[in-house]
Amino acid sequence: MKEFKVTPIRNxxxxxxxxxxxxxxxxxxVGVKEDVSSTVSVLIHVPSKKAGWKDIVKIEDxxxxxxxxxxxxxxxxxxxxxxxxxxxVAEKFVVEVPNVIRGIMKCANPGCITxxxxxxxxxxxxESKKPITLRCVYCDRITTDIAENIQ
Amino acid sequence: xxxxFRGMDVVSIRDFSREQVEHVLKLAEKxxxxxxxxxxxxxLEGHVLGSLFYEPSTRTRxxxxxxxxxxxxxxxxxxxxxxASVAKGxxxxxxxxMIDAYSDVIVLRHPQEGAARLAAHFANRxxxxxxxxxxxxxxxxxxxxxxxxxxxxKIEGNNVVIVGDLKYGRTVHSLSEAxxxxxxxxTFVAPPSLQIPKEHLKxxxxxxxxxxxxxxxxxxxxDADVLYVTRIQKERFPDPAEYQKVAGTYRIxxxxxxxxxxxxxxxxxxxxxxxxxxEVDSTPHAKYFEQAFNGVPxxxxxxxxxxxxLK
Numbered sequence: 013m014k015e016f017k018v019t020p021i022r023n024x025x026x027x028x029x030x031x032x033x034x035x036x037x038x039x040x041x042v043g044v045k046e047d048v049s050s051t052v053s054v055l056i057h058v059p060s061k062k063a064g065w066k067d068i069v070k071i072e073d074x075x076x077x078x079x080x081x082x083x084x085x086x087x088x089x090x091x092x093x094x095x096x097x098x099x100x101v102a103e104k105f106v107v108e109v110p111n112v113i114r115g116i117m118k119c120a121n122p123g124c125i126t127x128x129x130x131x132x133x134x135x136x137x138x139e140s141k142k143p144i145t146l147r148c149v150y151c152d153r154i155t156t157d158i159a160e161n162i163q
Numbered sequence: 164x165x166x167x168f169r170g171m172d173v174v175s176i177r178d179f180s181r182e183q184v185e186h187v188l189k190l191a192e193k194x195x196x197x198x199x200x201x202x203x204x205x206x207l208e209g210h211v212l213g214s215l216f217y218e219p220s221t222r223t224r225x226x227x228x229x230x231x232x233x234x235x236x237x238x239x240x241x242x243x244x245x246x247a248s249v250a251k252g253x254x255x256x257x258x259x260x261m262i263d264a265y266s267d268v269i270v271l272r273h274p275q276e277g278a279a280r281l282a283a284h285f286a287n288r289x290x291x292x293x294x295x296x297x298x299x300x301x302x303x304x305x306x307x308x309x310x311x312x313x314x315x316x317k318i319e320g321n322n323v324v325i326v327g328d329l330k331y332g333r334t335v336h337s338l339s340e341a342x343x344x345x346x347x348x349x350t351f352v353a354p355p356s357l358q359i360p361k362e363h364l365k366x367x368x369x370x371x372x373x374x375x376x377x378x379x380x381x382x383x384x385x386d387a388d389v390l391y392v393t394r395i396q397k398e399r400f401p402d403p404a405e406y407q408k409v410a411g412t413y414r415i416x417x418x419x420x421x422x423x424x425x426x427x428x429x430x431x432x433x434x435x436x437x438x439x440x441x442e443v444d445s446t447p448h449a450k451y452f453e454q455a456f457n458g459v460p461x462x463x464x465x466x467x468x469x470x471x472x473l474k
Contacts, residue, residue: 123296125275130254132281150277151298152175154362 018053024072026094027084032057034088035067037159041083042069042076050074063090083116085109086144086158109141117146117161121153168468172283173291176301176337181344187464188309190473194460197233206472207236213266214240215258216293217249217273222433223293223303226458227270230466233459239266259285268470271295289469297333303432304337306461308345310454311389314428319346324383326352326413327393327438329359334432335393336363339374343367349374350383354409357395380413385422390415390448392431392438416440420448430454 030038035056044052053070060066075095076084084091085107095103115133119126126134126148136146139154146155155161167183176184196202212231216224219242228238240262244250249258255278262269263286271282272293279292279299294300311318323342329335329351339349340363349367351359351374358376367374377383384390392415400406415429415438431439431451443449467473 119277121276123274123276125255125273125277125281125295128255128275130281131256132284148277150280151295152177153276 018055018068018070020099021051021053021070021072021096022099024050024070024074024096025076026096027069027071027076028066028092028094029060029062029088030067030069030084030091031088032063032065032067034159035069037087037162038067038069038084038091041087041162042071042074042080044071079116081107082110082113083162086113086117087162089141089144109138109144111138112136113138113146116163117155117158118163119148119151119153120155120157120161121148121151124148124151124153126150168473169471170289171469172279172289173301173465173469174279174283175292175299176304176341177299179301184305184308184341184344187305187461187468188312190464190467191305191309191457191460192313194463194467198230198456198459198463200233204233205235206467207231207234207470210236210268210470210472211266212236212238212240212466213262213269213288214238214242215262215269215271215273216240216242217244217271217278218294219243220272220293222455222458223272223300226455227291227293227462227466229459230462234463234467234472236466240270255281256285259290262286263288268466291465291469294333297331299337300333301337302458302462302465303334304341305465306454306458307334307338307391307430307432308341309461310430310450310457311347311428313457314450314453315388315426318342321347321388322350322386323347323389323391324350324352324380324387325391325393326380328357328395328399329353329393330357331396331399332393335359335391338391339363340366340370343370343372343374347389348372350377350387351375352377352380352383352413354378354412357399357409381419384419384427385424387427388424390423390427390429392429392435394431394434394436394438410437414438414440415443417442417446420446423448 050072055068091107094101113136119134135149139145139147197204259282270291270293276296276298278295283290428450429448
């Protein structure tokens, strides 16, 4: 079998153990668009010892901010973040689902006041982390479909 | 207790403990003679209620007006958003900031769910939710509890049958959670498509209760102490024939009441559209008009508490 190979990166971030199928959502979260200035590698449906299959995203010359990490945690709570500096793993950690989610997701309820033109950010209390279950602070709607509503 | 109430927002029944609700009901009892006009009160003299109704309402709006006026306070606001700056596209947040400056307490009815929580976020004055879309309507829940307690002496242990649109019915969700908190036995009667949503059922079960579910009212009504009827909305059915069938099944008439308990009480948040035949009105079971009146003393108690006039 031919070995699957993506070259190591010098500086940047490797997001590993992304739930399979979520890599494109991760790209959206970290804002990778047409005008990207450095190399981004996306591996979809990679064999994984832990989960069977996983996705991986490598972004060169970029470290993620806390809000981006929160968003990734919501759609892929087991993802690991490897910060690479000069080819070495400088930091490695598992993303963490916060207790309160603010401003990174819209409410799944179309009738919720936060989906109207009001000067507030949608806000959720995390009712359960496995599986991730969020309750809207405003309308009380329970959401488990995170990927659909992430902004 | 008074310290906990003064300045408090009344957004959702979930914000209240059983003790707090009991305190409201106890004070509401004392308000009855004032609500009936038998006694005069100046408890809230000099206070102004800002009343913002973005949706039509008869009972809720008028009973808040009556409650504030009977306690010597004044009411300002609107009962439809047309003509107001709202119609010009003002955000709710801005309207709330304005009314917050003109009044001492705000009552809000709004078509969007979560509107009252948003208002509470922007207002310094206490905000009372008078219904937000398909969301919460906590003062309705309190007046329903008040009615059951008044007629049955206690809430705990009563068999309460709730029938109608349990899926979309705004009053049903908060009422059923509150009834479970008070230890009533619940039975939900609805066609499968309009049964109580899973998340509400889960919430009730988390309080250690196992409600019964049924599609047949005739089967369960015999053992009921309280029959709570809600309106089935025509617009929920794509097929008008299907609506007629369902609406007809749950119609309360003298025939249905032949084998019920003598002291069964029938409640309805009103308006009714044929769910209860008018022939039922003159039976001792009918309590829906008393229930509508009870909105006044209950809202008096709430206004008095959040404004600090009552302790």
